[in-house]
Amino acid sequence: MATRKKKRAKKPRRPAFTVRKAMLKDIPILVHQRRAMWRDLGAREQRELDRADEVYAGWARSRMKSGTLVGWVAESEDKVLGGGCVWLQPVQPRPGYKLMIQPYLLSMYTEPRYRGLGVASGVVEKALDWCRSKGFHQLRLHASEMGRKVYLKHGFQRTWEMRRRIKKLREDS
């Protein structure tokens, strides 16, 4: 008896990709990734997303220029697969830590077609290497549900940060 084989959705072959530092001319890519990240986290208001793009572009540009935002872009040939950024965030002074800045990983995004292939991992590794090379002691982030496994795999641990809601934001975890 002839058996009919089920047609499987085509998964892209594991692409050979490189992760490079983002430059100012990559800001449109970083803005796209940020918007797409929020969209995947549930943001749906087009006008709010448009406004946020504009604000983020300016925010990122000034920080990239001053060296307080560093981005990475994962690409394969001419295709951008994903990326992420480290922001040197101002923090309060504390004993034993002279710097009043801490690195914070944000805007992690992989294009849906290339998920599960190690793209975000490649960006996390670059970000960690960069933080080590600058002498930082830790890298912080707020993990989305989708991102948790990626970060756990790279040695991130949950901390004791707490939050008391004053007002609920629509797409927030």
Ligand SMILES: CC(C)(COP(=O)(O)OP(=O)(O)OC[C@H]1O[C@@H](n2cnc3c(N)ncnc32)[C@H](O)[C@@H]1OP(=O)(O)O)[C@@H](O)C(=O)NCCC(=O)NCCS
């Ligand atoms: C989260 C995200 C960046 C992960 O990107 P990615 O390139 O697919 O991640 P990787 O391929 O490096 O995955 C690393 C590990 O996490 C696992 N993983 C990735 N996404 C996962 C998911 N949605 N659910 C469960 N596990 C997941 C992978 O299986 C992999 O583990 P393995 O190597 O043991 O299989 C991507 O899903 C995304 O862009 N999501 C939408 C935006 C978002 O949530 N960004 C993170 C904000 S903190």
